[in-house]
Amino acid sequence: MISILPTAFIFIASALILGFLPRGHIRSTILLATPVLAAWHIWNLPVGIFSQVEFVGQTLDMMRVDKLSRIFGLIFCLAAFLGNLYAWHVRDLIQQVAALLYAGAAIGAVFAGDLITLFFYWEGTALASVFLIWARKTEGSYHTGMRYLIIQITSGVILLAGTALLYRDTGSITFERMTLGSLGTWLIFLSFGIKCAFPLLHNWLQDSYPAATITGTVILSAFTTKLAVYALARGFAGTELLIYIGAVMTLFPIFFAEIENDLRRVLAYSLNNQLGFMVVGIGVGTEMAINGTASHAFAHILYKALLFMSVGAVMLRTGTSKASELGGLCRTMPRTAMFCLIGAASISAFPFFSGFVTKSLIMDATANQHYPVIWAILVFASAGVLSHSGIKIPYFTFFGHDSGLRPKEAPIHMQMAMGLTALLCIIIGVYPDPLYALLPYEVVYQPYTMGHVIGQLQLLCFALLAFIFLMRSGIHPPEIRAVNLDVDWIYRRLVPTFYNIIHVATVKFFTYFDSVINDFIQLTIKGLYKLLGPETGVSRMRGVGSMVVWVAILLGISLISSYF
């Protein structure tokens, strides 16, 4: 057995030495060098299982290298590099250490060959990442971070419970493909689902990402959910349930993203929607679909980071990310605006941008396996993506009505980070072959066929048209009421009404679900306090008399129980 250094240790080691270095450029340089070193390390790894460790009678595989783990390892290194470059100006040691440990834990989890190792790193990502939220040091971010931590730790605990049950059933803790059936596999599935922000388990994402620091959000957006995507792809590829879960995931965030005013929250919703595409790909489970998922995750990390970066740069300069307070910033932040547009084009899957070559893999895989309804939902969701991420973000920030703000252009290191990410988005879009070569399975796929390009352009144009129409009509509502309607009533009244009903119902349902859960928790805590709080009930100080009564009761019970 060849032993090689687990890649995660590179991150952990440099996080350890970081504290001993003087603050300033040296630390920032280490932050950049670490992911580069790690990426080089991963690039040179042979395929196989390495670094086995004995722990409490179990063999832990610290490094399982195959093509699936390698591509996720590489993109995580890349994301860490870009995120740290973007955060070059940050001098807060806690954030820097947290970012390194977070990336290290995510990469460690990707290479984990067994469920115990996975669990360690799984909790590691939770613990490290919460400091990126707390680093904002506001009362709100503290509570948000707390909620985030509880949910993430719970996910880990469920994973551990599932592992224990699985070990009992099968006698193995190897992390390989599972079939849903036993309680253990369901628990593991649930644990992955929480991290992957499945519908109804998703709230932590929209809650926490917009609450983190500017640079923290960029880093957060890359790892946790994609780690869950990787785990699902490894463990539950081809589970049909995932197709439906994924389809719902692509749909419902759209409605929320459309009405949300905070742009970072819009991006969080659209992140959720993009995860849906990947989950559908995992559910389909064919080689092409898994390729699609892996490549989409790769591209997605880049363009989502790019969008968060551009909104973050705006926030750094203006102090807000509210759509209603922004607008017209392209005059003074032209380069940020351009990068944002590239990110928007990528997420909307314009031809020659990264989203196009990766999303079409998933769409085609879905169509090939004969899921027409799912395919239609994905098409609809693609249009939704364009509307809220592709247009809404750049339009309200950089164009639209002029807010009168004239901020400076983003700092140079942020521009470099954004520029580099934007460049990668375009390179992948124009020349996808190197990315395809990294994918877990061999790719025989040509994204630039006439059909694909025209189909996608049609979709994009119509979505664009719809947005313009809505904007226009939104600005001049009286004009609509005056219009005489004929057969066009169907698409001018019926379809919008129908859409409205679905929209309202979806929003209502999810809001109601939240409030029910919240009420339940509140009531339980109040009840428990009444029962067990310091002044009342169990913990009240007792006289000898009542203690003796209990002794008598227990003696009675135990006498009875020993006679029967």
Place this chain on the structure above:
Amino acid sequence: MATQTTHHVAMTLADHLPILQVLIPFITAPLIVFIGRRELAWPLAFIASATSFLIACLLLSKVIGGGVISYQIGGWAPPLGIEYRVDAANAFVLFLVTGIATLVLPYARYSVGAEMPQRTQTLFYSLFLLCMTGLLGVTITADAFNVFVFLEISSLSTYVLIAQGSYRDKRALTASFNYLIMGTIGATFFVIGLGFLYMATGTLNMADLADRLAGQYDSRTVRAGFAFILVGMGLKVAIFPLHFWLPNAYTYAPSAVTTFLAATATKVAVYVLLRFIFSVFQPAFLAETSTLEIIFYPFALLAMFAASATAIFQRDLKRMLAYSSIAQIGYMLLGIALLSETGLMATILHLFNHGITKAALFMGVGAYALRSKSTFYIDLQGLGKTMPWTSAAVVIGGVSLIGVPGTAGFLSKWLLVQAALEQGYWPISMLIVASSLLAVIYVWRLVETLYLSAPNSEQPIREAPLSMLLPLWIVALACIYFGFETDITLGAAKAAAQALLAGSSGMMH
């Protein structure tokens, strides 16, 4: 029947280790009083407990492979004479008791100095050694009545030790009085139970008892005896509804006393319970009664949840830890109830791991009490910055209390979950995990208070003295060390569980 030893063979000092284990602190205690000099009290007590610890290590190393050492006092052969018997189960407990005592004493020097007037300090060390003698005697003896005698030695000295807290808070006196009443009821019940057994068998040697009981499990006398012993010892263990003495006793006792009691006293009581349930009575007896279903499962689960939830709502850190101890007792009872080798291993391991975990936490609390003059959360705010070393060690203890992987607390909970799954009781394993989440909440409250709240008082608070930090850090690091190095703890727990499950045959050779 007991072992066949040739009498009057020259014995070396090593053969006398079992009696020396008890004798050294027992002799030193009055010696301290006779000498009566305050400067000498602490060194003598420390030497005595360090020697005991050495002896316990030697004994443990001899029996960890599964052997048994039998020692006859005065050369009188059992069942007539009193026998001391060391096997893996009690050697492990001896190791815990003497180890904790040896660490608490250096810690106590400063802490006791600050919490008690000078004139009582000499007596304090004497009482401390007596309490330790009692606990060691209870653990090592193989004579049922001798258990009672040593139990009284440890209990009486414990009542006085707890009352010493009255210099800090007068409520220590009521706490001590309540414990005196409850402890006496417990001891009385225990001795009544022994009386029943003696009536049925005419013997008091445990192995002999086990042999003679084997034929008469149906006897009402025997069954009543079992119930009395269970409840009597249950009071000492602080099984959930019998726990009311514990929170006050732990809260108001001096810090060093709380540390020692929390880490050892209830653990020794759990050991006695194990010994009686499995060696004197045997697993076969348990199978005939429904004690496990009616008492152990429900009350263990109740303790895990009710006591943990109560701990969450406390305002005093010391009290919170006391409730958490009651919850942890629940885990140990659950391990017994599962009636399997893994379950017993979990109980024995948790007994040890929880002992060192709680020792670390209570030592930290003592350091806070020393510097901030209070153990209420509101007065501990922001101490993470002013007392960084103490707080870091407390956090390690807290993490081990939750049972985070990589700490001692994880291993025993993991074993317990495994034991529950072995029996196919997966809902119970879920409950174990769920109740650990409650521990996350109360430990987090502590972390939040220490690190994330703004300091409350204006005056500067210094770090605790080195003599307190050093023992604190040794136990804190032990919490991590025993999370990775499992040979000693798992090995001892496995040997102990096997010996206990073998019933009286485990006591024969």
